Amino acid sequence: MKPNAVPAALALCLLLLAVATASLPARAQDAAATAVLAEQVRSLALKSSQPAAGLRVEVEAGALDPRLKLAPCQQIEPYLPTGFKPWGRTRVGLRCLQGEKKWNVYLPITVRVYGRALVAASALPAGTVLTAADLREAEIDLAADPAAALTDPQEAIGRSLLRMVSAGEDLRQNLLRARQWFAAGETVQLVAVGPGFSVQSEGQAITPGLDGSPVRVRTESGRIVTGLPVGERRVELRL
Structure with missing residues (x-):
């Protein structure tokens, strides 16, 4: 949040x-x-x-x-x-x-x-790939840290910790490694989205697809476009 x-x-x-x-x-x-x-x-x-x-x-x-x-x-x-x-x-x-x-x-x-957010269910070492069993919900001070607190388990599951966390410690965006949806060189699905329409095609990722970071993709025609990774080998282009 x-x-x-x-x-x-x-x-x-x-x-x-x-x-x-x-x-x-x-x-x-x-x-x-x-x-x-x-x-x-x-x-x-x-x-x-x-x-x-x-x-x-x-x-x-x-x-x-x-x-x-x-x-x-x-x-x-x-x-x-x-x-x-x-x-x-x-x-x-x-x-x-x-x-x-x-x-x-x-x-x-x-x-x-104070509001409900996700905390660590137990002490977890750095590098842990989070599962549902590692998470629980508790009331925390959302304003205690500038980084956003996580409230949706899907924001955390499958991501790894950048450092050790103690039991009950609140989980925030800056504690987790960005999710990588695909690697450079992989074939990805491009979804161009505009007012009232969407067009799909394929392309080749030039840079890794990290969650929240722009990625460059070469289209089938050779054109290079920039979009946002939104899922497994999936890139969204806003028109």
């Missing part, structure tokens, strides 16, 4: 709720304004909760740098800085909109998103 599988609106809403109630120096915090902001965020979180059925989100706010000397502020606005996502270890911005002196600071936070 990829990070963006969790509705960003829900994660951001819960994140802002935690930030809105995070500890700030008393001189920089207005209780009434914080309560209003927290209620607004709660409402947004409730409206956004339906798409996230089955997922549990927790937000842990860190601490501001104790060396900061912030001026009194009557209205503090939390926001997500450009380029940052409400996923795993990240940070939010806090800016003073109404006060004697405007200020802008960053607060470290950790967003944990």
Whole structure:
């Protein structure tokens, strides 16, 4: 499951709720304004909760740098800085909109998103070719690692481990060797797919067919095309 599988609106809403109630120096915090902001965020979180059925989100706010000397502020606005996502270890911005002196600071936070995914049923050495018996499902923190967690057994079965994993460790894309559907030189089936049609032909693979990586194929007419391996000796061309 990829990070963006969790509705960003829900994660951001819960994140802002935690930030809105995070500890700030008393001189920089207005209780009434914080309560209003927290209620607004709660409402947004409730409206956004339906798409996230089955997922549990927790937000842990860190601490501001104790060396900061912030001026009194009557209205503090939390926001997500450009380029940052409400996923795993990240940070939010806090800016003073109404006060004697405007200020802008960053607060470290950790967003944990719990959901069902595949884990190792037992300790497995590097090089193990996974079978159904090696897998079980458990609740994990999907946001604990940038790599996508595996949720479908078919994504893992038949692939080998790049390193040893311990029992109960979650299985992610970066732990598995890419599946090779065919070798260079093999005859492959080309499937050209366009709006409302598909055309099949044969060709010879110039490069190995690794899952998720483009492959070059020489057609029967001698033309070289690039497509994506999608199965055993099968390449798809998007037109």
